[in-house]
Amino acid sequence: xxxxxxxxxxxxxxxxxxxxxxxxxxxxxxxxxxxxxxxxxxxxxxxxxxxxxxxxxxxxxxxxxxxxxxxxxxxxxxxxxxxxxxxxxxxxxxxxxxxxxxxxxxxxxxxxxxxxxxxxxxxxxxxxxxxxxxxxxxxxxxxxxxxxxxxxxxxxxxxx
Numbered sequence: 439x440x441x442x443x444x445x446x447x448x449x450x451x452x453x454x455x456x457x458x459x460x461x462x463x464x465x466x467x468x469x470x471x472x473x474x475x476x477x478x479x480x481x482x483x484x485x486x487x488x489x490x491x492x493x494x495x496x497x498x499x500x501x502x503x504x505x506x507x508x509x510x511x512x513x514x515x516x517x518x519x520x521x522x523x524x525x526x527x528x529x530x531x532x533x534x535x536x537x538x539x540x541x542x543x544x545x546x547x548x549x550x551x552x553x554x555x556x557x558x559x560x561x562x563x564x565x566x567x568x569x570x571x572x573x574x575x576x577x578x579x580x581x582x583x584x585x586x587x588x589x590x591x592x593x594x595x596x597x598x
Contacts, residue, residue, distance in 0.1 A: 509541040509557050510596040516589055523595065537570075537590065538562040544597040545574070554578055555597045561585060 507528045514521050524539075526532040532539045543558040554576065561571035571585045577594040585592045 507544050508596075508598055509544060509594070510598070511539070511557075512593055512595050514591040516591065533564070535590075536563060536565045538564050539592075546597055552578075555594060557594050557597055559592075561592070 509526045509528065510523060511526065512521055512523050513534060522534075524532065524534065526539060526541045528541050528544060530540075532541075538561070540560040540562070541557055542560065545554070545556040545558075547554040555578075556574045556576045558574050559571060560569060562568065563570050570587060571592075573583055575583050575585075575592070575594050577596075580593045
């Protein structure tokens with residue numbers, strides 16, 4: 439009986455020492471500083487996109503289609519419970535209260551795919567001059583890519 443206890447104690451010691459040596463060999467990846475990451479669209483780039491398009495001749499029809507596309511958004515004011523529906527042209531600034539909304543791109547799924555509408559948005563808080571949202575908003579999954587704001591909820595209605 440004591441031999442079994444001794445063998446189990448030795449096996450436990452061997453297993454424990456092997457786990458310790460494995461843990462010592464684990465390499466830790468360096469941490470990424472979020473301050474070093476560059477955003478995809480900055481305020482300067484947004485201002486650069488506001489070019490007088492009448493002065494530049496456009497040869498591609500896709501550019502003309504993009505300029506004519508409208509994004510329909512609904513904005514809920516959580517304090518007053520008012521819902522406003524707004525229409526924004528792509529690549530144009532829209533000011534709503536102290537928010538500045540800038541729609542960059544619109545995605546419409548093909549007719550053979552699951553119906554999906556998405557809009558790539560930049561939303562700025564003009565009072566503190568800070569970007570509060572940057573990314574795609576999906577119509578069918580608004581909770582996945584939503585604006586987290588204490589007063590406003592914004593979601594997509596249409597892209598046409």
